[in-house]
Amino acid sequence: MLTDHWPLLGLRLNTPRLVLRLPSEQELGQLADLAAEGVHEPDRMPFIVPWTDLPPAQRARSVVQHHWLRRGNWAPDNWALNLAVFEDGRVVGLQEIAARDFAVLRQVNTASWLGLRHQRQGIGTEMRAAVLHLAFAGLDALEALSGAFEDNPTSFAVSKKLGYEHDGVEQHNIRGRRATMRRLRLTRPEWEAHKHISTTVTGLAPCLPLFGLPGATTA
Template structure:
């Protein structure tokens, strides 16, 4: 009988470094993930960090249009569309075994663009301890060293000083601003997003040595031709 990792190779991926381990979200992670979101993500007074205020939806277990069902569908969708032309890896982040946040990696037409986009968040109780910087370093390093990306792009809402600080520490440079629409609990609002980009030349590597498992399976699954020794 095939294992789950053989059926869906992204499940074999493990990116570890220091006290952190990143792995593609599984259904068994969902109860912890839901409780983490319920504990809060956004600091009071900080700008809403997402395009949609999914983290502020009323807690309504069993309701199809409330949290957590609405968010679970989105996380499952990321898994369902994962294919060479358009892929998204929703990685749960654990610090010494405890689920503390999520780190996303996604790309379209990666074979031609070699561009990976990242997004991340941490539970409020786990912010300010260096976890956000290290998890981003591990994800970006994986994109460069294991997937052969030429650059990683990200963005944050202007005024989100914590996200801006993480980007600077990892080596991102400003890459222009754009006006976007956010869907808040009070309705649609305009916001300014700062785009940032990091390349292998500007990337600030973590002090810890990353440990990767399952990278070869993921490359085959996504049709990525790259040998990690080319770093």
């Protein structure tokens, strides 16, 4: 079976109302369709790489290509897990967790997006809480990093609920303008103090070598 060679296909994160897992090819198409419908208001750009400025058809194709690229470039010392997020069996967005030299640094980064019609319903908090549980409880991470531009209060609200603290700023050229990103950091003690969303992880044990952690504990 394919899962014997790529056990990440069997990894599942379950919260009270969401399931996070790698999508099938058909579900990847649904994720691309969702991106084509819109991810944010057109008058702002929440991403460093402005992929959502592409026309809808190209935007959808970029989602598919990026997903395939992340799978094909996977290495235990440089990985990015792009999980489709499902609510009631429907694809509602994407949650990424990524790391370089994780076995040494024990540090992950997260990023995500939701289809416009699924926003402001608490889904963003729940899906990030799920991958934080994977990181800290499943992979024994020490820190999780994130960030958002100053005009993205929704992302900051999610981070605050989960215990992140400010970790400096950096400047970016976004659509030809200077934009300030505020970096955020979540330590293990702060995660433990703020975790409030029940998450279960299944199928992790056979995946551990792919994360560079053959001796890690399961969630």
